[in-house]
Amino acid sequence: MYKAKTTIIRDVVLSENIFKKLGSFIQSECGIKMPPGKRLMVQSRLMKRLRALEISSFEEYWAFIQSTEGKDEVINLINAVSTNKTDFFREPDHFKYLIDTVLPELIKNRPSEIREPFKFWSAGCSTGEEPYTLAMVLSDFAEKNRSFKFKILATDISTKVIEHGRIAIYSKERIDPIPMKMKQKYLLKSKDPAKKVVRIIPELRSKVIFRRLNFLDNFRLKEKVEVIFxxxxxxxFDRDIQKKLVEKFYEQLVPGGFLFMGHSETINGLNTKFRTVAPTVYQK
Ligand SMILES: C[S@@+](CC[C@H](N)C(=O)[O-])C[C@H]1O[C@@H](n2cnc3c(N)ncnc32)[C@H](O)[C@@H]1O
Incomplete structure (x- = not known):
C-alpha cells in the first residue's frame, strides 16, 4: 500500500498551468518571482510536501493551498521555495566598511546622553550566518570600545531558517570563512568529536533575536535601527516591491542610519531618498 503511494508521488509532474497559478500565488504572498525557468526547481522542492501530506498530484496540492484547511501549508510552501543561500562573512568588505567607517560615524553623531545599545537589523537573515557574523565583528569592536553596546534583530519569512538560526549549530565546512581568532572566541566544538559541528557561544546568541517577518506585510519595527543589512x-523581487521595501527601510532607520544591500543589488534608479556612500551602501 505504502509502496504504491510513493511510486505514484514520485512520478507526478508540475504542469505549466498549475505552476503559473502557484507561481503568482507565491509572488503575491512573499514577492519572490517565479519565472518559467523555476518550474522544475519548484516541482522537486515540493515533492517532499506532497509526500508529507500524502497528496498524489500538484492539482490536488494547489486545491489544498486554496482551501481553508490548507492555510497553514502556505508557510511550508514558502519554506520550500525560498532560496536561502548564505555564508559567514559573505561579501566581507561590508563588514570592514561597517567597522572602519560606519560605526565611528554613528558613535560620533550620537548625543552622549543616549546610552541605549546600537540596533542592527539583518533583514532576510536566512540560517543566521549574516547576523552572527555581525555579532562577531561588533563584539570585537565592543572589546576595544567599552561604551559600545549593540543588539541585532534577525528576520526572515522562512520559519525553517529562523529555527536553524536560533539553534545556531553549523557544520565545520560552513565555518571556513570565519577568521581563526574569531572561531576560537565565538564557537563551541561538540563534545562528541564524531559530530563535525560547532555552535555559536551563548553570549553571542543572546545578542541576536530571531523573528519571522514577511516584507510584504504591513510591518513596523518596535524601535528604529541604526543599520540594516x-x-x-x-x-x-520585481522593481515595484523593491522600491516599496527600500522606502520602508528608510522609515525604519534613525536619521543618518545605513542600509547595506547585496553586491549585485543597486538601488540607484529606484529614485529613493537614500544617498550612496560606498558601493551598495546607502545612508539616510
Ligand atoms: C539568499 S538569502 C540571503 C541571506 C543573507 N542576507 C545573505 O546575504 O547571505 C535570502 C533570504 O530572504 C528571505 N526572503 C525571501 N522573501 C522574503 C520576504 N518576502 N520577507 C522576508 N524574507 C524573505 C528568504 O527566505 C531567504 O532566507
Missing part, C-alpha cells in the same frame, strides 16, 4: 534578498 538586507543583502541578496530584493534580487528575487
Amino acid at each position: 538586507c543583502r541578496n534578498v530584493v534580487i528575487y
Whole structure:
C-alpha cells in the first residue's frame, strides 16, 4: 500500500498551468518571482510536501493551498521555495566598511546622553550566518570600545531558517570563512568529536533575536535601527516591491542610519531618498 503511494508521488509532474497559478500565488504572498525557468526547481522542492501530506498530484496540492484547511501549508510552501543561500562573512568588505567607517560615524553623531545599545537589523537573515557574523565583528569592536553596546534583530519569512538560526549549530565546512581568532572566541566544538559541528557561544546568541517577518506585510519595527543589512534578498523581487521595501527601510532607520544591500543589488534608479556612500551602501 505504502509502496504504491510513493511510486505514484514520485512520478507526478508540475504542469505549466498549475505552476503559473502557484507561481503568482507565491509572488503575491512573499514577492519572490517565479519565472518559467523555476518550474522544475519548484516541482522537486515540493515533492517532499506532497509526500508529507500524502497528496498524489500538484492539482490536488494547489486545491489544498486554496482551501481553508490548507492555510497553514502556505508557510511550508514558502519554506520550500525560498532560496536561502548564505555564508559567514559573505561579501566581507561590508563588514570592514561597517567597522572602519560606519560605526565611528554613528558613535560620533550620537548625543552622549543616549546610552541605549546600537540596533542592527539583518533583514532576510536566512540560517543566521549574516547576523552572527555581525555579532562577531561588533563584539570585537565592543572589546576595544567599552561604551559600545549593540543588539541585532534577525528576520526572515522562512520559519525553517529562523529555527536553524536560533539553534545556531553549523557544520565545520560552513565555518571556513570565519577568521581563526574569531572561531576560537565565538564557537563551541561538540563534545562528541564524531559530530563535525560547532555552535555559536551563548553570549553571542543572546545578542541576536530571531523573528519571522514577511516584507510584504504591513510591518513596523518596535524601535528604529541604526543599520540594516538586507543583502541578496530584493534580487528575487520585481522593481515595484523593491522600491516599496527600500522606502520602508528608510522609515525604519534613525536619521543618518545605513542600509547595506547585496553586491549585485543597486538601488540607484529606484529614485529613493537614500544617498550612496560606498558601493551598495546607502545612508539616510
Ligand atoms: C539568499 S538569502 C540571503 C541571506 C543573507 N542576507 C545573505 O546575504 O547571505 C535570502 C533570504 O530572504 C528571505 N526572503 C525571501 N522573501 C522574503 C520576504 N518576502 N520577507 C522576508 N524574507 C524573505 C528568504 O527566505 C531567504 O532566507
